[in-house]
Each structure stands twice: as structure tokens, then as C-alpha cells.
Amino acid sequence: MTATPTAPGSTPTDTIPDDVFTLPAGVKQVIPILDFGSQYVQLIARRVRDAGVYSMLLGPQVTVEQLKKLNPTGIILSGGPSSVYDENAPKPDPRLFELCVPVLGICYGMQVGCELLGAEVKNAASREYGRAELRVNEKSDLFKGVPDHTSVWMSHGDQVNTLPDEFVATATTPTCPFAAVRHKDKPFYGVQFHPEVTHTPHGGDILSNFLFSACGCRGDWTMADFMESESKRIKELVGDDHVILGLSGGVDSSVVAAMLAKSIGKQLTCIFVDNGLLRKGERDLVEQTFRGHFDLDLRVIDAEKQFLDDLAGIEDPQEKRTRIGHRFIDVFKDTAAQIKAEFEDQNTQIKYLAQGTLYPDVIESGHGYAGTAANIKLHHNVGGLPEQLGFDLIEPLRSLFKDEVRALGTVLGLPENMVWRHPFPGPGLAVRVLGEVTKPQLDLVREADEILLEEIVSNGLYRKTAQVFAVLLPVKAVGVMGDGRTHEQVVAIRAVESQDFMTADWARIPFDVLATISNRIINEVRGVNRVCYDISSKPPATIEWE
């Protein structure tokens, strides 16, 4: 998956920045998850949150002192690609058990926890990948309510080979005698299988048993509570100052706008930037929706020329994002100066810039939890920001996943079509015109995208897909139209299903709908003679092409 904090066999040396240890307002119980590089780590975090318990990801180098700052209710050690006996295998702080809180080790996490408590881990004679039949020996603790025989999902080549007497083997599989263990004196539980994946049918029960029975979690992490506490925190933080918000009309910034409108009312100005990289009709739609729904101070800024000038001649996706991120900030600064000039009281400061940054943006930009996460994409609003911002940031959604933001939007009473809008990236069509971005190329992709979305909506596929868009490829293909040769561009269609946009699969759009889309694009968009359908999942591809 995306954020691998450590390459196999390397220990991260970076220390985790302090601000990571400040919990969102109102969070009283937290389950930190130490990420040893598992492809399922996001899934573990989401499962815990779905159970109503706040969870967060941390690099494995987190120290006991840092963990103490969080006052964790329990800790989960994730799986990972390393072997504990590798020279540089990532290891948790050896004093982990001094915290005296329940620890659940999953796969590598179990191996590393057991090793710390005196067990020996070795390469297994028979590896297990995929389904395995688990026999439960002890139906207490993690296995309360779980049948004696159940399927589990395995993915390991190593296993615990010898277990000290202080442990009990609570479950086995035909080739794994220690498929689940618990320590007799310390609150440590290990499972060699993956309870977080749906292929482990009772995985949810096992995780719930850990959270509610072993850790004593209350399950009181709800969006309604989050909204109350976060609104209160922002109100106190802002005081008499003024806040500007970059409003894109997407779910995230719309939710932030609604939340801020509620907590600070007239101290908020929303700025919608027409950067020339928007979809067809987007500007009007955003203006209408917001002017219609909220009593907000909304400014629409036309900055197409500046953005396109900045992008002239630029082909590198990271460079595009950086330039776009910088230009956004310049536009926000100029607009803030104009707004300030209008204030009656010239002592009022515009100190804050609010953004709809989400947890996946933070993690994928490598700014997440360790400073060592793989940098997949510099999201323009996180990694792409200039160093001297000139504002303090207010990012109320920084700790939330997309589906939590949608739940929050519903709690805030946003209309359904706004809550369920497909995401649209801040750099917009600049990352969907591959290679150099020019106005004619943008117009071309706009036309294709409009047709695509029309067909998706009219065929009832909008809510069944997570994101659908057209990409203009910088290649030309030969075709034949009206008996003549054509040499024109290629449009790729991307349609994905995804819950949290960290992983995604290509959507199985019916062939006849694809046929109509292709036919319409080729006929109606001048300059395109070929349409391709992208059938790559994420990982290994990403959702956007750049």
C-alpha cells in the first residue's frame, strides 16, 4: 500500500514531530497503531474508528515517552514485510510493556511483540498465504463469541517457533501452532492472522474484543461529538480574528465551511479560486450552491491567467503541484489584504487560513506520522505549500478519513448531493492533462469529462463509483474518420471504486455504457480519435495519472 514508513530491513532514524502527539479536540481515548509497513495498516485504523474508537498511525520509532503523551488506551502493532531477525528490522521501543496498556500484535506485530517477551521467531517450514482454518483453544479474551473453528486470512513466511511458559497459545492452524497467543502476566495478545481484512469473517469480533474487553474502550468517538469539540476549539483559538477558507466546492472544504460558519459565523470569508483548471460549469455550480445554501461571505477570484502562466512549459507532476500550491497561497494573500482593507476595525487580523486537508492527504504527502513515509504525491495543500505561508493553518479534518468527513457533512445538515460529490483534486485538470498544460488542452479534457459525467449520471452509476474522470494523454494515435486519416489525441477514462481513496479498484462499468461514452467523446470532441479505459487498481497505480 501507500505509506511504508520503513523499507524492509531499515530502521527509521527520524524522530516524530511533536505536533503529531496533539489529539483532536474531544478525543478521550486513543489507540495508536505502530506501522511496521503493513499494506493493511490504514484498514486497521479504519476498523478501530468504525468501532467508535479514535486511532492514529505512528512510525515504529515512537518512544515510550511520546506514547505516554497520548495516554493510550491500548496499542496495536501492525504487520510488515520485514523479518524480526533481519539486521535492521524495525522494532518498537523495548520498554513498550512498561506502559502497562493492552497491546495487540498482528502478524509481524505479534512476532516482534513475542520476541520482545522472550519467544523465538523463525522462518516457517510451511508458509501460509490466504485462507487458513483456525482452531480456537481458549474462548476467553480475544475469542469471546468466536466459533471453535473459523476461517482466517494469513500472509506470513515466519512464525513464532518457541514460546516461553509465560504465554498461552490461544489458537492454532494445521501448520501454525501459535496462530494466536496471550501472555499470562502482561496484557499482550498476538494474532498471526489478519483480523482487519474482510476475509477473516470474525475479525471484527476479535478486534472488538480487544478494544472493548481488553482495553476497556467506550466507543464514544462520534462525528457529532467531534463537531462540537472541534467547533469549540476553533472558536477559542480564533478569538476576535478573521479566517479565510479556500473553498473548492468539494466535500472537504464544504464541510469545513459549514463547520466554521456555525462556530465563527461572520468572522469567516470563503475564497473560491477560478484557477482555469476547473471542470466545465464548476464555477457557476459552486457559486449557486453556496450562495443558495449558506449565509456566507463568498468571494470568487478569477486567477486563470496567473495559474496558466505559472504552468507554462511545466511537465513534471510534482513541479505542477508545487507551483499550483504556491499560486493558491499568493491568491489567498492578495485576497486577504483586500478583505482586511474593508474592515472597519483595522486591528482585526486575518491570521488563519482554513483548508479541507484530510488524513490521507497528510499521510500520502509523507508529512504524516513519522517523517519517513514514502512520498507518493505532494498534495498541493500539504507538501506543496510554501515555507513562508503568512497564515496559521486551521485544518479541522486533518485527522479524518473521507467517509468520516461525509458522516460529518451529514451531521452538519449539508445536502446529499454535496456530501456525495466525487472528489476533485485541488490542482484540478492540470494533473489530468498529462505533460504541458495549455488552455486548448484543458478545453479538450473539459469537453470529454463533461460527456463522461453525463453518461455516468444518466446511467445511475454516480453513487456506485467513487471517482470518475477523463485524462488527456500526450500522445497521438492514428485513426480513420469519414474515409480520411486522422492523427489525434487519446483520452483515458478513469472510474474507480474506493472507500477511503487510499486503495481503489477500477469500476466494472458495463460495456454498453463504455461504448456510448467512447462513441460520444470521439464524435463530439474535436481532436480526439481514441478512448481507452484504465483497468489499473491502486496500488500499484494511483487514482490520478499524475
Ligand SMILES: Nc1ncnc2c1ncn2[C@@H]1O[C@H](COP(=O)(O)OP(=O)(O)OP(=O)(O)O)[C@@H](O)[C@H]1O
Ligand atoms: N479552486 C479552489 N479554490 C479555493 N480553494 C481550493 C480550490 N481547490 C482546492 N482548494 C483548497 O484545497 C483543499 C484541498 O483540495 P481537495 O480537492 O483535496 O479538497 P476539497 O476540494 O475540499 O474536497 P474533495 O476532495 O472532495 O474535492 C480544499 O479543501 C480547499 O481548501
Ligand SMILES: O=c1[nH]c(=O)c2[nH+]cn([C@@H]3O[C@H](COP(=O)(O)O)[C@@H](O)[C@H]3O)c2[nH]1
Ligand atoms: O487536493 C488534492 N490535491 C492533490 O494534489 C491531489 N492529488 C490527488 N488527489 C486526490 O486524492 C485522491 C487519491 O489520489 P491518488 O491515488 O492519485 O493519490 C483522489 O481522490 C485524487 O483526486 C489530490 N487532491
Ligand SMILES: NC(=O)CC[C@H](N)C(=O)O
Ligand atoms: N504480514 C506480515 O506481517 C508478515 C510478517 C513477516 N514478514 C512474515 O513473513 O512472516
Ligand SMILES: [Mg+2]
Ligand atoms: Mg477538491
